[in-house]
Amino acid sequence: MKKLLLSLILCTLFVSVNAQTLKKCHTDEMMKAWFDKNPNAKAEFEKRQQEAKEQDAIAFKNGYGQQNKTMVAPTYTIPVVFHVLHQGGAENISDAQILDQVNILTRDYNKLNADTSVVVPQFKNLIGDVKFAFMLATKDPSGNCTNGIVRHNNPKTNWTNSLSDYIYTWPRDKYLNIYVVKTIASGAAGYTYLPGTAPSLAADAIVVLHDYVGSIGTSNVGKSRVLTHEAGHWLNLSHVWGNTNNAGVACGDDGVTDTPITRGYLSWPSVTAAAMFCNACIVEYYQNYMYYSYCD
Ligand code: ZN
Numbered sequence: 001m002k003k004l005l006l007s008l009i010l011c012t013l014f015v016s017v018n019a020q021t022l023k024k025c026h027t028d029e030m031m032k033a034w035f036d037k038n039p040n041a042k043a044e045f046e047k048r049q050q051e052a053k054e055q056d057a058i059a060f061k062n063g064y065g066q067q068n069k070t071m072v073a074p075t076y077t078i079p080v081v082f083h084v085l086h087q088g089g090a091e092n093i094s095d096a097q098i099l100d101q102v103n104i105l106t107r108d109y110n111k112l113n114a115d116t117s118v119v120v121p122q123f124k125n126l127i128g129d130v131k132f133a134f135m136l137a138t139k140d141p142s143g144n145c146t147n148g149i150v151r152h153n154n155p156k157t158n159w160t161n162s163l164s165d166y167i168y169t170w171p172r173d174k175y176l177n178i179y180v181v182k183t184i185a186s187g188a189a190g191y192t193y194l195p196g197t198a199p200s201l202a203a204d205a206i207v208v209l210h211d212y213v214g215s216i217g218t219s220n221v222g223k224s225r226v227l228t229h230e231a232g233h234w235l236n237l238s239h240v241w242g243n244t245n246n247a248g249v250a251c252g253d254d255g256v257t258d259t260p261i262t263r264g265y266l267s268w269p270s271v272t273a274a275a276m277f278c279n280a281c282i283v284e285y286y287q288n289y290m291y292y293s294y295c296d
């Protein structure tokens with residue numbers, strides 16, 4: 001599985017949000033729960049990640065950063081379907097809120113976000129321009145017209161983290177499936193599985209709380225990058241500190257050579273605090289979508 005070669009940078013500076021009150025991603029927790037029951041799946045995943053890491057290290061050595069500046073990369077368009085599970089409350093978010101989210105995804109994956117201006121100077125030349133476009137699906141699996149938003153009045157809007165919750169997933173090889181729900185039992189804002197690790201085909205999808213979708217309606221600008229983060233996982237990006245520990249615990253690696261090892265942060269540290277914790281000579285990088293920090 002080929003990794004996205006460039007890290008995803010960065011999230012919005014949003015001063016009025018308190019990171020302590022915001023929920024976080026449970027991708028690591030959900031993958032661990034599955035791997036605990038299926039050691040073979042874990043071994044296979046780690047083998048593939050190691051191979052990808054080695055390939056990435058070689059590509060980095062050969063200067064892929066430089067090549068990317070001159071190459072015209074193709075734009076891949078990813079059809080997205082939103083399965084809005086609701087019981088008639090605020091969780092039944094508007095089409096406009098969903099469209100706002102789709103536009104944010106495309107903006108962030110094409111380096112069109114204005115906040116690249118505040119990236120710390122050491123990392124400015126590493127800002128990823130992934131060139132993936134996201135669009136609401138226009139055809140459903142049967143070939144009928146759709147606007148890519150399917151609403152279901154279903155108590156599963158109170159998501160239980162069970163595999164039996166994934167009852168509406170469209171073929172995962174043709175769509176990015178996003179379940180929008182009212183609550184998630186594990187307490188997450190959202191989660192997904194890295195490629196090849198979902199416990200079932202139907203679970204190869206993203207689950208997200210309705211109030212972490214887009215920047216308008218029930219959400220806000222400060223929570224509008226959660227799906228940028230989850231789509232990163234869905235496309236095989238790990239947390240920047242790795243899959244094996246929580247942010248702020250131990251120095252780790254995401255398998256992509258362009259960013260240095262880090263222990264991760266729950267909120268933006270001062271540049272001095274981020275400097276050289278894991279390596280005496282290297283400033284750690286914290287302005288990245290694959291962090292937990294909400295940049296407040
Ligand atoms: Zn995550």
Ligand code: CA
Pocket residue numbers: 253254255256257258259260261
């Ligand atoms: Ca890295």
